[in-house]
Amino acid sequence: MSNLPSQPLRVADLSTNKPTRFELIPDHPSLQAIAAELGLQGLRKLRFxxxxxxxxxxxWVLEAQLGATVTQPCVVTLDPVTTRLEEKTERRFVAEMPDYDDNAGGDDGVEMHEDDSIEPLGSHIDPAAVMIEALSLALPLYPRADGAAMGEANFTEPGKDAMTDEDTKPFAGLAALRDQLSGKD
Structure with a gap:
């Protein structure tokens, strides 16, 4: 990624008195590489x-504004859907991770802290990695083209009525039974 910093920021070199500012604007080959990594059809105008x-x-605290234009396939039609993203991003890099409640993870042993902006502090802070993570989290999960709608498909044997979405509701069978009992058949 030629327009991205080749080296993350070394914590020991950062000033404790004033913020270290950065602006990442990946070039075209970098945009293509990020799009491929995230499974996007297209990525343009990425800025962090x-x-x-x-x-x-x-x-340490990293605060940034992410701006990007992404193209993803529509979940219904597979047509390209272009979305403009504008997201504020914050990561707190802490020398000591907060204590976790021993029972928070249950029996599976997975412990998750409520604050997902906390990261363990290492020797470096990588704004490019934070940018890619923030972009992946900001992507629409189910992009949908304008006017795209899920149709209803009915499959059944010839000569029989197809089961509809209405028939699958919990009390649909009771309504039919009620109608039979009252002689409305």
Whole structure:
């Protein structure tokens, strides 16, 4: 990714008195690589602008604005759907991760902290990695083209009535039974 920083920001080199500003605008080959990594049909106008600043004695905060135009396939028609994304992003890099409640993960042993913006602080902070993660989280899960609607498909044997969505509702059978009992058949 030629227009992205080749090296993440080294924490030891960051100023504790003033923020370190950055602006990432990937070039065309980088956009294509990111689009391929995220499974997008297209990606243009990606911009990630923000700053990294000290927070307390040992922690750091990255705040940035993500702007991107993405193209994804419609979940109904597979036609291209273009979406403009504008997202604020914040990551807190902490020297000591907060204590987790031992029972929060249940029996499966998975522990998740409520604040998903917290990251463990390493020796480097990588704005390009945060940009790609923020972009992937901002993508529409089910992009839909204008006017695209799911139709109703009915399949059954010849000579029989097809089951409809209405028939699958929990009390549809009771309504038919009621009608039979009252002699409306």
């Amino acid at each position: 602008k923000g700053e990294v600043r000290a927070s307390g004695k040992r922690d």
